[in-house]
Amino acid sequence: MPTFMNDPTMPTPSFPGSHMVVDDHYVFISGLTVGDLSNGHAVKGDVKEETRLVMRALSRMLEMEGGSLADIVRVDIHLTDLHAIQDMDTVYAEYFEPGRYPARTCTESPNLYGGSSIEITVMAKRPHQSAQ
Template sequence: MATFTNDPTLPAPSFPGSHMVVDDHYVFISGLTVDDLSNGHSAQGDVKEETRLVMRALSRMLEMEGGSLADIVRVDIHLTDLHNIQELDSVYAEYFEPGRYPARTCTESPTICGGSSVEITVMAKRQLPATQ
């Protein structure tokens, strides 16, 4: 059965949704931007720093569920300008083992909620406790 939760370290979503939905097999994390982070506003407009802060927050959220970034199987990324994809990729790649990158979609979305330049959504395989 799925559980619908909000990360207590983040402001409550301003939309009708949850930060995370966890079922028996996966962790789904809603699109996250620096606007969603209490410390992210000063990074707006710096694609590398926005990416870094969002990836750190995603890592922490997955750790709350007993997982890590290595468990991510799918990523959706929205950039306000696809010309900045190399800046994003230079930081994004640091968070994964080379050659073990999740499936990914990256689209240009000229307007991202809150004025951010980067939004990242993930789906991760859930780490289940070992059976005894």
């Protein structure tokens, strides 16, 4: 049975959804932008810094469930300007072991929440839970 949860460090979503849905096998994290983060407003417009803050938040959220960025199997990225993909990629790649990158889609979306430049959604394999 899935568990629907919100990250207690972030505001409750303003949309009918959850920050995370966790089942026995996967952690699904809704699209995250710096507009969702209380410390994100200062970096809006700098795709590298926005990417860095979002990846750190995703890492923290996965750690809440006993996982890490290494458990991510799929990523969806939306950029307001697809020409910024190389700048985004230089930061994004730092968070994964070379050659072990998740499957990924990257699209251009002209309007993202809170005026952000990037939105990232992830699906991560949940670490095996020991029998209790």
